[in-house]
Amino acid sequence: MRSVSEHESAISELLTGRPEYEATLSAAQGKILARDVIAPRPLPGFDNSAMDGYAVVASDIAAAGSDSPVSLPVAADIPAGRTDIPALEPGSAHRIMTGAAVPDGADAIVPVELTDGATSVVTINGAVASGKHIRRTGEDINTGEVALHRGQVLCAPQLGLLAALGYATVPIVPPMRVVVLSTGSELVAPGQALRHGEIYESNGIMLAAAVREAGGEAAQLRFVSDDQEEFLSTLRQHAADADLIITSGGVSAGAYEVVKDSLAGRGVEFVKVAMQPGMPQGCGLFEGTPIVTLPGNPVSALISFEVFLRPALRSAMGFADVTRLRHRARVTENIRSMAGKRQFRRGIFDQDKGTVELIGPPASHFLRWLALSNCLVEIPEDVTEIEAGTEVPVWDLRCT
Ligand SMILES: Nc1nc2c(c(=O)[nH]1)N[C@H]1C(S)=C(S)[C@@H](COP(=O)(O)OP(=O)(O)OC[C@H]3O[C@@H](n4cnc5c(N)ncnc54)[C@H](O)[C@@H]3O)O[C@H]1N2
Numbered sequence: 001m002r003s004v005s006e007h008e009s010a011i012s013e014l015l016t017g018r019p020e021y022e023a024t025l026s027a028a029q030g031k032i033l034a035r036d037v038i039a040p041r042p043l044p045g046f047d048n049s050a051m052d053g054y055a056v057v058a059s060d061i062a063a064a065g066s067d068s069p070v071s072l073p074v075a076a077d078i079p080a081g082r083t084d085i086p087a088l089e090p091g092s093a094h095r096i097m098t099g100a101a102v103p104d105g106a107d108a109i110v111p112v113e114l115t116d117g118a119t120s121v122v123t124i125n126g127a128v129a130s131g132k133h134i135r136r137t138g139e140d141i142n143t144g145e146v147a148l149h150r151g152q153v154l155c156a157p158q159l160g161l162l163a164a165l166g167y168a169t170v171p172i173v174p175p176m177r178v179v180v181l182s183t184g185s186e187l188v189a190p191g192q193a194l195r196h197g198e199i200y201e202s203n204g205i206m207l208a209a210a211v212r213e214a215g216g217e218a219a220q221l222r223f224v225s226d227d228q229e230e231f232l233s234t235l236r237q238h239a240a241d242a243d244l245i246i247t248s249g250g251v252s253a254g255a256y257e258v259v260k261d262s263l264a265g266r267g268v269e270f271v272k273v274a275m276q277p278g279m280p281q282g283c284g285l286f287e288g289t290p291i292v293t294l295p296g297n298p299v300s301a302l303i304s305f306e307v308f309l310r311p312a313l314r315s316a317m318g319f320a321d322v323t324r325l326r327h328r329a330r331v332t333e334n335i336r337s338m339a340g341k342r343q344f345r346r347g348i349f350d351q352d353k354g355t356v357e358l359i360g361p362p363a364s365h366f367l368r369w370l371a372l373s374n375c376l377v378e379i380p381e382d383v384t385e386i387e388a389g390t391e392v393p394v395w396d397l398r399c400t
């Protein structure tokens with residue numbers, strides 16, 4: 001029997017990321033930054049006004065108050081965007097708008113609310129300290145500082161920062177192209193009529209969704225029956241354009257194990273992993289393309305994805321955060337677990353209380369409880385009993 005960590009390594013060794021390329025900012029949304037981005041200029045790029053008002057020499061209006069207004073001639077008007085900024089002479093003011101460059105000679109901005117708003121001679125009813133309402137060059141980020149680190153997912157704030165720094169394009173790691181193929185002669189597409197003995201195919205959509213939630217691109221193929229020729233010809237059609245193939249079903253010990261029977265001894269290794277759910281597993285190369293063959297039981301398939309594939313995929317795609325958020329939480333009941341296997345139970349994690357409540361039985365066909373859970377509870381191989389109130393590791397499955 002192979003350990004969970006041995007199988008983790010076998011799968012991560014199979015996956016390699018795609019070459020980075022330069023994408024426009026809008027095409028980069030949701031993608032992963034391939035390299036650190038250095039600020040090529042400071043932000044703000046120049047000292048500028050934080051308020052609509054008047055640029056002044058603070059000492060000129062030090063005595064201003066509501067009972068002792070100070071009047072100054074307004075020598076210039078500086079809207080945001082003006083590039084020919086006249087210097088300020090002491091004893092005068094420039095009307096200035098938010099975002100406009102502060103003129104040489106000025107050391108403070110008086111907000112318009114402290115004045116009468118006049119355009120030729122302004123009356124100022126309050127003093128402001130030197131430096132007040134001026135946004136300084138580089139106080140957000142200075143030239144040469146790391147603006148964003150590689151592995152960062154580019155969402156709205158990051159794209160905004162890149163644009164503010166003047167970047168029109170950015171190096172990104174393309175998502176892995178993953179093909180998902182379910183197998184089983186009992187499978188019927190949802191929406192079609194079922195006969196006794198048949199079931200709706202549910203692993204395909206579930207695994208494709210999990211790939212997308214992990215940041216990859218997924219193509220969900222039409223499932224195939226337990227016919228080896230059909231299975232192999234479907235793989236051959238799609239392998240060349242995929243960075244990874246994920247199959248489900250047909251890997252255990254029965255007579256019609258289409259995946260195992262077709263691929264064993266041909267570059268794919270089938271093993272039992274010391275884990276529950278998710279014991280029968282396979283991985284290797286199909287005509288040069290990495291392939292991971294998950295067990296068919298729906299809970300086993302998704303938990304195997306969580307344990308082996310999600311971290312490996314995210315690592316190959318360059319994500320900085322590869323694993324699920326992990327917490328420690330107190331279990332609300334006594335728990336038993338089988339010796340020698342790492343068990344993953346479904347649970348409801350309550351962050352405020354710091355507790356986790358197990359839901360549903362351990363077996364791998366209880367899909368409903370997986371759908372109702374928000375976390376996995378990880379029970380190590382050597383633990384067989386856990387008392388209520390003991391802290392356990394919890395994997396946060398909530399979509400982020
Ligand atoms: N004699 C043994 N039997 C089994 C063993 C074993 O060691 N010895 N292992 C069990 C374990 S553990 C698991 S997990 C399953 C894995 O079996 P397979 O990967 O071969 O999967 P199938 O037999 O094809 O299917 C298992 C189960 O899941 C349903 N299924 C399959 N694909 C889908 C799908 N796409 N959508 C929805 N449901 C699916 C299928 O109908 C079966 O009920 O083997 C145990 N048996």
Ligand code: MOO
Nearest residue numbers: 277278279300364
């Ligand atoms: O190990 Mo199987 O994956 O429990 O059901």
